[in-house]
Amino acid sequence: MISNPERQFKAMMKISSKLIRLIKQSNSFVITGHINPDGDSVGSCLGLALGLKKIGKKDVTVLTKDPLPESLEFLPSAKTVKHSPPKKECDLLFILDCNTLDRTGFESISAKNIIVLDHHVLPASTARSGFHRSLAECIIDTGSAATGMIVYKLLKALKIDIEKNIAANLYAAIIVDTGGFRYSNSSPEALRIASHLVEAGAKPWSISKEIYENKPYRSMKLLGLSLATLERKNSVAWISTTDSMFKKTGATPGNCEDFVDFPRKVKGVEVAVFFRYNGTNAYKVSLRSKGKINVQKIAKSFDGGGHAPAAGCRVTGSLKEVQDKILKAIKKEMKK
Amino acid sequence: MISNPERQFKAMMKISSKLIRLIKQSNSFVITGHINPDGDSVGSCLGLALGLKKIGKKDVTVLTKDPLPESLEFLPSAKTVKHSPPKKECDLLFILDCNTLDRTGFESISAKNIIVLDHHVLPASTARSGFHRSLAECIIDTGSAATGMIVYKLLKALKIDIEKNIAANLYAAIIVDTGGFRYSNSSPEALRIASHLVEAGAKPWSISKEIYENKPYRSMKLLGLSLATLERKNSVAWISTTDSMFKKTGATPGNCEDFVDFPRKVKGVEVAVFFRYNGTNAYKVSLRSKGKINVQKIAKSFDGGGHAPAAGCRVTGSLKEVQDKILKAIKKEMKK
Numbered sequence: 001m002i003s004n005p006e007r008q009f010k011a012m013m014k015i016s017s018k019l020i021r022l023i024k025q026s027n028s029f030v031i032t033g034h035i036n037p038d039g040d041s042v043g044s045c046l047g048l049a050l051g052l053k054k055i056g057k058k059d060v061t062v063l064t065k066d067p068l069p070e071s072l073e074f075l076p077s078a079k080t081v082k083h084s085p086p087k088k089e090c091d092l093l094f095i096l097d098c099n100t101l102d103r104t105g106f107e108s109i110s111a112k113n114i115i116v117l118d119h120h121v122l123p124a125s126t127a128r129s130g131f132h133r134s135l136a137e138c139i140i141d142t143g144s145a146a147t148g149m150i151v152y153k154l155l156k157a158l159k160i161d162i163e164k165n166i167a168a169n170l171y172a173a174i175i176v177d178t179g180g181f182r183y184s185n186s187s188p189e190a191l192r193i194a195s196h197l198v199e200a201g202a203k204p205w206s207i208s209k210e211i212y213e214n215k216p217y218r219s220m221k222l223l224g225l226s227l228a229t230l231e232r233k234n235s236v237a238w239i240s241t242t243d244s245m246f247k248k249t250g251a252t253p254g255n256c257e258d259f260v261d262f263p264r265k266v267k268g269v270e271v272a273v274f275f276r277y278n279g280t281n282a283y284k285v286s287l288r289s290k291g292k293i294n295v296q297k298i299a300k301s302f303d304g305g306g307h308a309p310a311a312g313c314r315v316t317g318s319l320k321e322v323q324d325k326i327l328k329a330i331k332k333e334m335k336k
Numbered sequence: 337m338i339s340n341p342e343r344q345f346k347a348m349m350k351i352s353s354k355l356i357r358l359i360k361q362s363n364s365f366v367i368t369g370h371i372n373p374d375g376d377s378v379g380s381c382l383g384l385a386l387g388l389k390k391i392g393k394k395d396v397t398v399l400t401k402d403p404l405p406e407s408l409e410f411l412p413s414a415k416t417v418k419h420s421p422p423k424k425e426c427d428l429l430f431i432l433d434c435n436t437l438d439r440t441g442f443e444s445i446s447a448k449n450i451i452v453l454d455h456h457v458l459p460a461s462t463a464r465s466g467f468h469r470s471l472a473e474c475i476i477d478t479g480s481a482a483t484g485m486i487v488y489k490l491l492k493a494l495k496i497d498i499e500k501n502i503a504a505n506l507y508a509a510i511i512v513d514t515g516g517f518r519y520s521n522s523s524p525e526a527l528r529i530a531s532h533l534v535e536a537g538a539k540p541w542s543i544s545k546e547i548y549e550n551k552p553y554r555s556m557k558l559l560g561l562s563l564a565t566l567e568r569k570n571s572v573a574w575i576s577t578t579d580s581m582f583k584k585t586g587a588t589p590g591n592c593e594d595f596v597d598f599p600r601k602v603k604g605v606e607v608a609v610f611f612r613y614n615g616t617n618a619y620k621v622s623l624r625s626k627g628k629i630n631v632q633k634i635a636k637s638f639d640g641g642g643h644a645p646a647a648g649c650r651v652t653g654s655l656k657e658v659q660d661k662i663l664k665a666i667k668k669e670m671k672k
Contacts, residue, residue, distance in 0.1 A: 070603070180516050181530070182544035188535040194517070195527035208518035214603045217568050224575075227560025232553055239560075265549045266556050290545060309541075 015157035019137045022113060023052070023158065026091035028059040033147075034098035035105040036253060037064045039072060039176025039211065041097040044117070044147040046077045047169035048094060051155040054163070061086055065105025069254035070219075074210040075172055076165035085109045092136075097147040099140060100131060117151065119144040119177075121296070123305055145185035148173025152193050164201025171202035172211065179261075180208065183309060184291065219255035222246070226259055226274075235270035236330055237263035240319055243277040253284070260286040271295060271330050275322060278314055283322040286312045287330075298329045351493035355473045358449060359388070359494065362427035364395040369483075370434035371441040373400045375408060375512025375547065377433040380453070380483040382413045383505035384430060387491040390499070397422055401441025410546040411508055412501035421445045428472075433483040435476060436467060453487065455480040455513075481521035484509025488529050500537025507538035512547065555591035558582070562610075563598055572666055573599035574609035576655055582613060589620070596622040607631060607666055611658060614650055619658040622648045623666075634665045 031049050033041030045062045052060050062081045072078060085106055093111035099118045101107050113136035122132070122140055132138050144150050148170040155162055162170075174194055178186045181194070198204060215223075225248070226241045241256060256276055264272035270290050278284040285302070287295035289309045296311040302325075304313020315322045367385050369377030381398045388396045398417045408414060421442055429447030435454045437443050449472035458468070458476055468474050480486050484506040491498055498506075510530055514522045517530070534540060561581045567574055577592060589612060596610035607629050614620040621638070623631035625645045632647040638661075640649020651658045 175517075178540075179544075180518060181511075181540055182516060182548065184539065184541035186534065186540035188531045191527050191531035191534060195524045195531060198522065198527060199524040203520070204514075204517055204522035205520035208515075212518065213601045215601045217566075217573070217602050217604075220563065220573075220598065220602050221566050224560060224563025224566050227556065228564045230553075230557050230560050237553070237556075262556060262559075265551045266553050267550045268553075290549070291541065 015139075015154050016137065019115065019139075019154070020157060022092065022115070022136055026113070027057070028086075028088075028090040029057060029092050029094065030061045030063055030085060030090045030109065030111065031094040031096060032063040032065075032104045032106060032109075033096045034103045035065045037066060037068055037072070038097075038257060040146045040148055040173040042068055042072050042078070042081070043075060043169040043171075043173030043176070044096045044151045045094075046075055046081075047148060047166045047173065048096065048151045048154070049080075050077055050166045050169065051151075051158065051160045051162070054160050054166075055158065059090075061090070063104075063106065066254070069252075069257060070216050071211055071214060071257070072172070074214075076168050096151070099138070100129075116140065117147055117154065119147050119150065120305060120307070123300075143187075145183075145187055145190040146174045146177035148177070149190060149193050152197070162197070162200045167197040167200035167202035168207060171197040171204070172207050175207065176211065180212070185307070185309075216251070216255060218249045218251040222249045222251040222255055223259060223262070225249065226256075227262055230263060230266075232263075232266065232269070233327070235268060235334075236273065236327065237266045237269045237271075238273035238275065238323065238327075239263050240275040240283075240323070241277055242319065246277060253278075260288050264288045264290065271334075273326060273330070275319060275326075277319075281318065282314060282316045283319060284312065284314050285322065285326055286310075287326075293330070293333055295330075295333075298326070298333050301329060302326075351475075351490050352473065355451065355475075355490070356493060358428065358451070358472055362449070363393070364422075364424075364426040365393060365428050365430065366397045366399055366421065366426045366445065366447065367430040367432060368399040368401075368440045368442060368445075369432045370439045371401045373402060373404055373408070374433075376482045376484055376509040378404055378408050378411060378414070378417070379505040379507075379509030379512070380432045380487045381430075382411055382417075383484060383502045383509065384432065384487045384490070385416075386413055386502045386505065387487075387494065387496045387498070390496050390502075391494065395426075397426075399440075399442065407547055407550060408508070410543075412504050432487070435474070436465075452476065453483055453490065455483050455486065479523075481519075481523055481526040482510045482513035484513070485526060485529050488533070498533070498536045503533040503536035503538035504543060507533040507540070508543050508547065511544065516544065516548070552587075552591060554585045554587040558585040558587040558591055559595060559598070561585065562592075562595055566599060566602075568599075568602065568605070569663070571604055571606035571670075572609065572663065573602045573605045573607075574611065574659065574663075575599050576611040576619075576659070577613055578655065579613040589614075596624050600624045600626065607670075609662060609666070611655060611662075613655075617654065618650060618652045619655060620648065620650050621658065621662055622646075623662075629666070629669055631666075631669075634662070634669050637665060638662075 031045045049060045089110040093114045095116045116138040225245045226239045260274035272288040274286040276284045289295045294308040299311035299313040302313035367381045425446040429450045431452045452474040562577045565576045600608035608624040610622040612620045625631045630644040635647035635649040638649035
């Protein structure tokens, strides 16, 4: 149990012998990530699962609440992903790329021991909840650009040979969370691990092509409709996706993963926002900053989370109301 | 003199002591790259120049025939770039990221010794020309993703401390030529050198932001309106930009340069088309192929030109008429 992410960051540098022992002693594993799975979440889960199989673990289940976005279906072993938990209690439950059961979408999953491997800041309310004191191990390394890097280190500590399918999953995890090594979290370590993964057989072009150049038609169509809503005020730009756009195109929320990048690419923009319809009278809000503004603070004030340059939250209200609330909060944060 | 790139590739692994000696003995340097300078060419030249200054060389000139593209003006020392050669003969002329004087745009430059550092294949005609036999040293390492990697190794061999401004230039060089580590040339070595450069102070986000995230607002707005017109039939996808979209956004044809990439990014698409309003009753048509169809043939049949994977033409008629003509021609070409 460690509730202080900073302290955990140091602890991370060494995978504990307790964690290694726990993995070696366990026979049945469930590995899950967060709802609306992204590349880091799924790549980390699959990379870890393939690794555990390499050391003879036969009962390993990767679980995601929501279906994988189409762009991630190419990941080695993606077809093995299940969407409902095994009926019997497992020995070890891994929660990856998030740090509460709530975020996995499986609140009542049954496990002898639970392990969290994540790189997101632990919200104060969560830290107080006591959940983390019940964990067998909790590694929250906010210094890691991707959870995939933590999994890489864990596999190394387990002396698991990282073959090409593991490498491809972890490479995908890292490029998704570093924006293809563009974001400021593209640390020397992220690049060094990526270098090892390419050496181990990950193919940058095959993976990048699938992630960046294989957009489902309905996703591109939705991007068009959303981009047509582009607005800008000073250094803030935003786009929106409404319920009717989803209906018109047949696209799903998973098809919108990179939409917020487009308003961000506008010259002179410091903060980009993507408003996505999220059920009656609610919008999911993705925030991106080019560096000057900490958008995590804005997301946090709406009970959301994330990182300083990339954060998100869910806000209730009509599109206009949600936009007003968020744009006001950004303006306030910019004045600080 | 080495005219065989393969042999040179091996030679490359070790920077020769002759090259090191030559640099140490020389006092005046001119460093140039190719015409229409790109990130690898300019970043390599500036990185090398800054490195030479670190070991006390005072007379170092970076030279490009054409002005730098706006997106590269942020590179450290970019302002020092000259566009006409010094009048007096220099001790050492470096030709970077190309391998003939012709490609630099400075055919009659005067130098005691010439050195080529490049990663492009030497055309047979060039190899026979005798130019390379006149060189003091010629390193053509086709295994390097970027010339910036060769410069990195040269600076290391010279025991030059790679500080943050050198690192930023070489990092930019590498990301431009690897498509931000997306292309298949993103080798373990490219990533490893990138890791060292970030360690040395290159800032991935500051650099990527300047290179990739600087689209004018009106261009993004127009992209949205155009993308909203996306249509698809089998493996052909197309978008259009009309006169009223140009008027609505204030964008210009120059703002549409990469639009055809978007229908190309659609999953399952083999041929992508962009129809752009081009004066009363006429459209400019851009065609892209993922490899199976030769779109040059299609463009040619409308008096256009280009290459097998990327071509264009101008067609008269209403948007509907032009689309019908082009889609029919694509269908015909696909049946061949």
